[in-house]
Amino acid sequence: MSTFDWNPNRYNLITILGPTAGGKTSVATHLAYAIGGEVISGDSRQLYRGMDLGTGKDLHDYVVDGKQIPHHLIDIANAGYKFNVYEYQTHFLNAYSDIVSRGVTPILCGGSGLYIEAAIRGYRLIEVPENPELRAELATKSHEELEQMLASMKKLHNHTDTDTRKRLVRAIEIELHYANAPAKDYEYPELNNIIFGVRFPRLQQRQRITDRLRQRLTEGMIDEVKQLLESGVKPDDLMYYGLEYKWLTQYILGDITHEEMFNGLNTAIHQFAKRQMTWFRRMERNGLTIHWIDGNFTMDEKLEFVFHTLKNYKE
Structure with missing residues (x-):
């Protein structure tokens, strides 16, 4: 395990993003272990309890060398609830303020570009009631x-x-x-943020997505969705979350075959990963620097890249 003489005064937020199945959570948790940081999830679906395999929470990644890595904004709402960006930003600010008040560095980690940008750019958002x-x-x-x-x-x-x-x-x-309705005025904390991204070459990324889907199905992703339905979550509410929950719910209800479910979901996740990368490239075009890490690096090599960049990067 690499170590690093960390100065928390230079950056008060580190962001690690990337497309699905890219290994960003493991990088974030190992970095948190090395610098004594805490992880804030930047994923729009990992907010929900009971939605573990389908959202790729990879909770085992939050234990590094036997130590539980503190994490925030995971399992904070019941399945069936519909979180919005305003609520996410509010929860992010609460978690961020708590972490930095204790002299600890927050590490924002996720693949939901809209949620990540809402956090790091400090969009002025307003709560939207039902009409x-x-x-x-x-x-x-x-x-x-x-x-x-x-x-x-x-x-x-x-x-x-x-x-x-x-x-x-x-x-x-x-x-x-x-x-x-005008956005309400409020003061957003000044974030001295540095962004890292984790990615694999395109064809390798595609294979990782397919392999990961097969693994999650083997580990019980279908049963997870069945349990959510049996707990009282309505099919339409589950399908609202898209991707795995849309296709698996249709399969469980008998609307599509297993083959149709797998092929359709596999294609949908590939398309989603492509949209994620499109979002990240747009972030770069709009002035945000993303330091990309080769997903094929060993964990020590990934951390050394991060440490070297933290030490030498000049905005």
Whole structure:
């Protein structure tokens, strides 16, 4: 295990991001072990209890050399609840403030570009309540009409907004509310943040995604979704979370075969990883520097890259 003479005064936040199945959680936890840091999840679905295999929580990665690595924003809401970016940002700020108040360095780790940017850029967000009148009006429109309506309001970077009708309605509700209500003023802490990314070559990344899907299915991902349904979470609410929960719910309900589920889900995860990288490249174009780590490095090599960059990088 590499060690590092860490000066917490230079950076008050370290971010580690990357596409799914890239190994970023392991890098974050090993780094936290080396510098005495704590991890804040930057994943939009790991917030939910009971959604472990389907969200790739990799909880075993939070134990390094027998030590439990402190982590935040994992398992803080019940499955079926619909977290939004405003709520995530609020929880991030609470976790961040708690960690730095104890003289410890937070390490933000995840693959949800929108949530990560909301945290590190300090977007001024406002809470958006449900609008029953609007929802009644939107109920008369087709999925295609709703998608066209949302596309007229914003560029659809995040395609999960259009995965289900519920997501579309909520996204429209948020956009209309933002258009008619000013964001509330508040002071965001000054983040002296440095960003690392973990990635593999494209073809290798694709194989890792497929292999990881097979592994999670073997480990009981189907049973996990069955248990969520049996606990009372409605199928539509599970499918709201997209990807694994959308395809596995359809399979469990008998709407599709196992082969259709596997092939469709595998393709969907590949497409999701591609969108993640598109988001990260846009972050770079918009002025954020991401120091990319070769996923094929050993863990010691990855940490040495991080330590060298922390020591020598000049903004």
